[in-house]
Amino acid sequence: xxxxxxxxxxxxxxxxxxxxxxxxxxxxxxxxxxxxxxxxxxxxxxxxxxxxxxxxxxxxxxxxxxxxxxxxxxxxxxxxxxxxxxxxxxxxxxxxxxxxxxxxxxxxxxxx
Amino acid sequence: xxxxxxxxxxxxxxxxxxxxxxxxxxxxxxxxxxxxxxxxxxxxxxxxxxxxxxxxxxxxxxxxxxxxxxxxxxxxxxxxxxxxxxxxxxxxxxxxxxxxxxxxxxxxxxxxxxxxxxxxx
Numbered sequence: 001x002x003x004x005x006x007x008x009x010x011x012x013x014x015x016x017x018x019x020x021x022x023x024x025x026x027x028x029x030x031x032x033x034x035x036x037x038x039x040x041x042x043x044x045x046x047x048x049x050x051x052x053x054x055x056x057x058x059x060x061x062x063x064x065x066x067x068x069x070x071x072x073x074x075x076x077x078x079x080x081x082x083x084x085x086x087x088x089x090x091x092x093x094x095x096x097x098x099x100x101x102x103x104x105x106x107x108x109x110x111x112x
Numbered sequence: 113x114x115x116x117x118x119x120x121x122x123x124x125x126x127x128x129x130x131x132x133x134x135x136x137x138x139x140x141x142x143x144x145x146x147x148x149x150x151x152x153x154x155x156x157x158x159x160x161x162x163x164x165x166x167x168x169x170x171x172x173x174x175x176x177x178x179x180x181x182x183x184x185x186x187x188x189x190x191x192x193x194x195x196x197x198x199x200x201x202x203x204x205x206x207x208x209x210x211x212x213x214x215x216x217x218x219x220x221x222x223x224x225x226x227x228x229x230x231x232x233x
Contacts, residue, residue, distance in 0.1 A: 002156070031217075032217045033217045033218075034217055034218040034220070036220040036221070038157070038221070040157075045207065045224045045225075045226055045227060046149075046157065046207070046209075046221075046224055047224070048220065048221065048222050051212070051218075051220040051222070052214065052218050052220070057222070087156075089156060089157050091157075091159075091220070091221070093217075097173075097174065098171065099171065100159060100161075100171055100172075100173055100174070101147060101149075101159035101162065101173075102159060103149075103156060103157045103158065103159060104156070105156045106156035106157065
């Protein structure tokens, strides 16, 4: 059972917008720890997609956007493209675990 | 360029120990902590622990605490993960990742190694 909860899967047609949620608690996201998102293709190394809740590293399309509210975070992917099909993970830290890192269980995005 | 290069795949028997390495290049090693993250076959990412390469502070996941040791060699610019008393559930790809520290509540994994597969059989 992951400390951060993500839906196992989401899907959308090309061009559509999808939202991946990441539900935490008052000991992680609600405690003020920033949320980061990683994208992983099958058999590949995870790649940083969003850091500090809303910031995209250089080279990440602005179709990807992150936000937080209370004890939850969201990753929105607009204008879905076939190449967006991947697993997405949220990550933060947790005070009840003495600042240890925590990941969401991951969400498989399927582009229909 | 910034790079983390990990050691090769390992095959170990249950109860044995494994030590894998992560060599950094392209940046000042002691300015960035190193995380270790693992991924069991078909599963999600699991944080294992991290080391402050500057002051040698370490923190471990409760799931492996007592069996895991993370160390670093600042001269060799290398971080190490040692896991003892291996169990079948320790079989995974182990990644090292650089910690980009902005503030206490804001630090993230910006560069990842290619992964080291550990098989326990």
